[in-house]
Amino acid sequence: MRVGYVQFAPEFGEVERNLERVAELISPDQGDLWVLPELFATGYQFASAQELAEPVPEGPTTARLIALAHEKSCHIAAGLAEKADGHVYNAAVLVGPSGLVARYRKVHLFYKEKHLFAPGDLPFAVADIGKAKVGLLVCYDHLFPEAARALALQGADLIAHPANLVMPGLAQLTMRVRAMENRVFTVTANRIGSEARTGEMLRFTGLSQIVAPNGDVLAHAPPDAEDVRVIEIDPAQARDKHLTQLNDLFADRRPDFYRRLLG
Numbered sequence: 001m002r003v004g005y006v007q008f009a010p011e012f013g014e015v016e017r018n019l020e021r022v023a024e025l026i027s028p029d030q031g032d033l034w035v036l037p038e039l040f041a042t043g044y045q046f047a048s049a050q051e052l053a054e055p056v057p058e059g060p061t062t063a064r065l066i067a068l069a070h071e072k073s074c075h076i077a078a079g080l081a082e083k084a085d086g087h088v089y090n091a092a093v094l095v096g097p098s099g100l101v102a103r104y105r106k107v108h109l110f111y112k113e114k115h116l117f118a119p120g121d122l123p124f125a126v127a128d129i130g131k132a133k134v135g136l137l138v139c140y141d142h143l144f145p146e147a148a149r150a151l152a153l154q155g156a157d158l159i160a161h162p163a164n165l166v167m168p169g170l171a172q173l174t175m176r177v178r179a180m181e182n183r184v185f186t187v188t189a190n191r192i193g194s195e196a197r198t199g200e201m202l203r204f205t206g207l208s209q210i211v212a213p214n215g216d217v218l219a220h221a222p223p224d225a226e227d228v229r230v231i232e233i234d235p236a237q238a239r240d241k242h243l244t245q246l247n248d249l250f251a252d253r254r255p256d257f258y259r260r261l262l263g
Contacts, residue, residue: 001032001033001131001132001232001233001234001235002030002031002032002033002230002231002232002233003031003032003033003034003035003158003185003187003210003230003231003233004026004029004031004033004034004035004187004210004228004229004230004231005034005035005036005187005188005189005208005209005210005219005221005227005228005229006022006025006026006034006035006036006037006040006189006228007037007189007190007191007192007206007208007221007225007226007227007228008021008022008025008037008040008191008192008226009191009192009193009204009226010037010039010040010041010042010043010044010191010193011043012042012043012044012045012195012197013042013043013051013052014043015041015042015052015060015061016060018040018041018042018043019041019061019064019065019068022036022040022068023068025226025228026068026072026228029228029230030072030074030230031072031074031230032074032075032129032131033074033075033076033077033129033132033134033158033160033187034074034075034076034077034230035076035077035078035160035161035162035187035188035189036076036077036078036079036162036189037078037079037162037163037164037189037190037191038079038090038092038138038139038162038163038164038191039079039080039081039090039164040078040079040080040162040191041061041078041080042080042081043195044164044191044195044202044204045195045196045197045198045200045202046081046116046197047197047198048116049081049088049090049116049117050083050088052081053081053082053083053088054080054081054082054083055082055083055084056080056082056084056091056093056100056103057093057095057099057100059080059082059083061078061080062080062093062095062100065078065093065095066095066096066097066099066100069095069096069097070097070098073097074096074097075094075095075096075101075129075134076094076095076096077092077093077094077134077136077160077162077187077189078092078093078095078162079091079092079138079139079162079163079164080092080093081117082103082105087118088116088117088118089105089106089117089118089120089121090105090106090109090113090116090117090120090138091103091104091105091106091120091138092104092106092136092137092138092160092162094125094127094129094134094136094160096129101127101129102125102126102127102134102136103122103125104120104122104124104125104136104137104138105118105119105120105121105122106119106120106138106139106140106141107119107120107124107141107144107147108140108141108143108144108147109140110139110140112198113140124136124137124147124150124151124154126151126154126155126156131235132157132158132235132238133154133155133156133157133158133235134156134157134158134159134160135148135151135152135154135156135158135159135160135184136151136159136160136162137151137159137160137161138161138162138163139161139162139163139164139165139171141161142161142163142171142174142175142178142188143170143171143174145177145178145181148178148181148182148184149181149182151182151184152182152183152184152250153250156182156184156238157184157185157235157238157239158184158185158186158187158233158235158238159175159178159179159182159184159185159186159187160187160189161175161186161187161188161189162189163188163189163190163191164190164191164204165188165190165204165205165207166202166203166204166205167205168205168207168223169205169207171188171190172188172207172209172217172220175188175209175211176211176215176217177215179211179212179213179214179215180213180214180215181249182213182249183213183214183237183238183240183241183249184213184238185210185211185212185213185233185235185237185238186209186210186211187209187210187211188208188209188210188211189208190204190205190206190207190208190221191204191206192204192205192206192223192224192225192226205223206221206222206223206224206225206227207220207221207222207223208220208221208227208229209221210229210231210233212233212237213237213238218231218233219231
């Protein structure tokens, strides 16, 4: 299975231009699953998230992603601002050639996102795309081990992680740990560039990466340049949870003790 990330600098508010840039960047390569950054089509620093939010799957961004997935015979995981039932969510979608496959709304909101978005209200999503089972997280979710574990316990072979990271190196470390502690592949797609629309400068840190279930970094991007990488992985590696002949990461869990501790 070929998986890849797209790292680029979205132009705020230029939805069509950002969509076309993604199509251009992935056009030379063939991937089974592409992961795009968080809020890849709109940019990040909203004054009001209502201004560019769209319904899913009816909105133009999801529709264009589905068309691109059909054209490329692939699946695409991407972050976008979703408008639903009077709320706006920092969301992620997984689409394929036939349409929307899964949707996730970011549970853990970062910094001023708490003023802009409603917290996610959907379960952590895992979808079978044929060659692998894919789970979705968004950016700051990386710091919560329970989120990745919830996906792994549902059978995820790979965690797609759209991100707009501003803390250099942090998520790159935690997503390696999430891969190791769950024995899954992780693909983090971060953006580059900067935004200062609301009086505060945010600099995005790049360093997108693909990590193996043993924590090895299989591909990584620079901190400040566009980068597109696609590599071959074997999802079967994520289905073997053994560390030794006598230790299986999931079989060795002791949930009764965890529940006792958590009350």
